[in-house]
Amino acid sequence: MALETRLFENDAWSAEGMLRDVTDPDCYYLVAxxxxxxxxxxxxxxxxxxxxxxxxDIQTIAVTETARRHGLGGTLVQSLVTEARKRGIREVFLEVRADNPGAQRVYLRLGFEEIGVRRGYYQPDNVDALVMRLAVPPAEAALAAPDPVQSPTDPTDAAEATE
Known part of the structure; x- marks a missing residue:
């Protein structure tokens, strides 16, 4: 929770909310x-x-300041999409702060598209959220791509990926 609070100062999840999510069988969490x-x-x-x-729905992504710009955020997103595919998910959604262009670039490079805006979504800062969607590629297409967990990621694709 210390990392959550440090990275998402004004809109961090509560300890109860995080515990509920990480223990929910419908959720899947990765830690690097x-x-x-x-x-x-x-x-x-x-x-x-x-x-x-x-x-x-991608609920959260957090990357420490020192680990950013090395592809870690993108690799985590790719791994979440792989798990979503295994569960039969066809579309993955996420919200990203409108004032976080680094994370937006990561998501766009991974194939997400902006589909809407939630005005004032992040409180108390009153920052808009961009709603993004990814059509999960079929397993055949995924097999042609390298495994994101095993393959190094191009550092140019590694802008910060925090929401």
Whole structure:
């Protein structure tokens, strides 16, 4: 929770909300730690994707300041999309702060498209959220692509990916 509070100062999730999400079987969370410091979290990301549903939602993505611009955020998103596909999800949605162009670029590079705006979504800052959608590619298309967890990501695709 310390990382959540530090990265999302004014709109951090509550401890109760985060615990509820990470223990929900309809959710899938990933945590990235350095191999030599397994107690230090560099990033995490969460997906709400009920099995049998057609739509999923990326609930959160957080990447520490020092881990940004190395492809970690994009790799986490790709891994969430892979899990969504396994669960039968056809479309993945997310909200991203309108004042976070780095994260927006990551999502656009990964194939998300902007489909709407939620005015004043992030409170108390009263910042708009851009709503983005990705049509989950079929498994055949995904097989042709390298595994995002195993493959290094191009550093140019690694803008900060925090919402």
């Amino acid at each position: 730690v350095p191999p030599d410091e397994p107690d230090r979290i560099e990033a995490y990301a969460g997906l709400l994707a009920p099995r049998g549903a057609l739509e999923g």
